[in-house]
Amino acid sequence: MITLHDMTLSGNCHKVRLLLNMLALPYQIQPVNLGGGEQHSPEYLQRNPFGQVPVLDDNGFTIRDSQAILVYLAKRYGGVPWWPDDAYHLAQIAAWLSTAANEIANGPALLRVHHKFGRDIDLARAQQTADKVLGIIDRHLQSQDWLVGDTVSIADIAVYPYLALAPEGGITIGEYTNIIAWFQRIRALPGYVAMPGMWQVQIN
Numbered sequence: 001m002i003t004l005h006d007m008t009l010s011g012n013c014h015k016v017r018l019l020l021n022m023l024a025l026p027y028q029i030q031p032v033n034l035g036g037g038e039q040h041s042p043e044y045l046q047r048n049p050f051g052q053v054p055v056l057d058d059n060g061f062t063i064r065d066s067q068a069i070l071v072y073l074a075k076r077y078g079g080v081p082w083w084p085d086d087a088y089h090l091a092q093i094a095a096w097l098s099t100a101a102n103e104i105a106n107g108p109a110l111l112r113v114h115h116k117f118g119r120d121i122d123l124a125r126a127q128q129t130a131d132k133v134l135g136i137i138d139r140h141l142q143s144q145d146w147l148v149g150d151t152v153s154i155a156d157i158a159v160y161p162y163l164a165l166a167p168e169g170g171i172t173i174g175e176y177t178n179i180i181a182w183f184q185r186i187r188a189l190p191g192y193v194a195m196p197g198m199w200q201v202q203i204n
């Protein structure tokens, strides 16, 4: 059985929930009480010494980090298109996983942590990082439907949640029209699941 150590409002956990659902894999959720400090308990630190969610347990194989979990699920259960078998496309996917863990984590995701959860951050730097990465992704999606190649991959899954949650970080994501069109393509995929706080079409 697959167990996801999870927190409902975590976009990193949502990446994993998305792929599990899109692959139609049965799994159970084990909620982690981050507010209560459960992630620092000796038992939890054995799963992830960094004291973070998500962690995936697949019949005794324990994997930490949302990007690493996407790689595992894609390779183990997904195959093409989630895990293509040519070097060039795999490298492109790795580049976007890295962007998710760096620029997106330090831009849109950090702004959300500040506005939604009240953490003190270097606001100007996070805003600058967010503006740059959103501009790059929007221009990238001007000429293609998906981040890598001509079909969905784990690159899209890794990048999507914190862009869709960007309004909670005070970002006007609707200005990025190519990103919005890409949101709609992702939301039309079989198995798509949403989470609270994600951008929605405004109906006046």
Ligand SMILES: N[C@@H](CCC(=O)N[C@@H](CS)C(=O)NCC(=O)O)C(=O)O
Pocket: 010, 011, 012, 013, 034, 039, 051, 052, 053, 054, 064, 065, 066, 067, 101
């Ligand atoms: N690089 C990690 C980052 C995970 C992360 O930042 N998790 C946050 C929730 S979104 C967390 O567990 N925070 C608890 C803490 O740092 O105490 C990943 O992608 O999984």
